Amino acid sequence: MNEVELEKIKEKALSEHIPILMDDTLEVIDKILKEVKPKRMLEIGTAVGYSAMCFSRYLDEDGTIDTIEREHDRVEEAKENIKKVGVENKINILEGDAVEILPTLNNKYDVVFIDAAKGKYPFFLEQSKRMLNKNGIIFADNILYKGYVMSDYNKHKQRTAVRNLREYIKEVTEDENCKTEILEVGDGLAISRFK
Numbered sequence: 001m002n003e004v005e006l007e008k009i010k011e012k013a014l015s016e017h018i019p020i021l022m023d024d025t026l027e028v029i030d031k032i033l034k035e036v037k038p039k040r041m042l043e044i045g046t047a048v049g050y051s052a053m054c055f056s057r058y059l060d061e062d063g064t065i066d067t068i069e070r071e072h073d074r075v076e077e078a079k080e081n082i083k084k085v086g087v088e089n090k091i092n093i094l095e096g097d098a099v100e101i102l103p104t105l106n107n108k109y110d111v112v113f114i115d116a117a118k119g120k121y122p123f124f125l126e127q128s129k130r131m132l133n134k135n136g137i138i139f140a141d142n143i144l145y146k147g148y149v150m151s152d153y154n155k156h157k158q159r160t161a162v163r164n165l166r167e168y169i170k171e172v173t174e175d176e177n178c179k180t181e182i183l184e185v186g187d188g189l190a191i192s193r194f195k
Ligand code: SAH
Pocket: 018, 019, 020, 021, 044, 045, 046, 047, 048, 049, 050, 051, 052, 068, 069, 070, 071, 074, 096, 097, 098, 099, 115, 116, 117, 120
C-alpha cells in the first residue's frame, strides 16, 4: 500500500472540501477494525476512496470492501486513486444511488460504514442489518451533524436530515439486538455492535 500516495489523496480531498473521514473518527474505527479483521465490508459513500483505502489495511487475508457512490466523477477519481495506492484488488466500487443499489445486494458483511445522504440513514440501516453477519458492526458517520441532532433547534433547512439522524439513533438504541455507542469524534460517530 502506497502511503505517500494516500497522504497526497487526503490532502487533495481536504483542499477541495470533500468531507472525508476525520482523523479522530478514523482512529476509533482503526482500533475496532484491527480486532475484528473483517473479511467483507460495505461502505455507503465512497467519495474519492479515502476511507475505503484506510479501512483496507485491516481486512483479513483476501478481504474486500464494496463501496457505493452515485457521483460519476467521484467514482472515476476513486478508481484512479485506488490504483495509485495499489489496493484495487481489495476495493470494489459500485456506481449508483445506494437507495437503488442496496436492495439488489445479497451479500453478507462483517462491518458496514454508513457515510452518505443523511436523510437516508434509517433506510441504510435497515438494508445494512439485512446483510450483516452475526457479531457484525455498523458504523454511522456524521451522526451528530454539527450538533444539530442533539439540540432542540429544528428550523434549520436541513431538518429532514436531522429528523432522520434522530430516527437512526432511536432505532439503534432501542434495538435489543445491538449495543450502541454515540461518540463525539469528528462530526459524531455511532457504533452499533450486533449479536
Ligand atoms: N467515505 C468518504 C466520504 C464520503 S462523503 C471518506 O471518508 O473518504 C459522502 C459521499 O456520499 C459523497 O461523495 C456523495 O456523493 C455520496 N452519496 C450521498 N448520497 C448518496 C447516495 N444516496 N448513494 C450513493 N452515494 C451517495
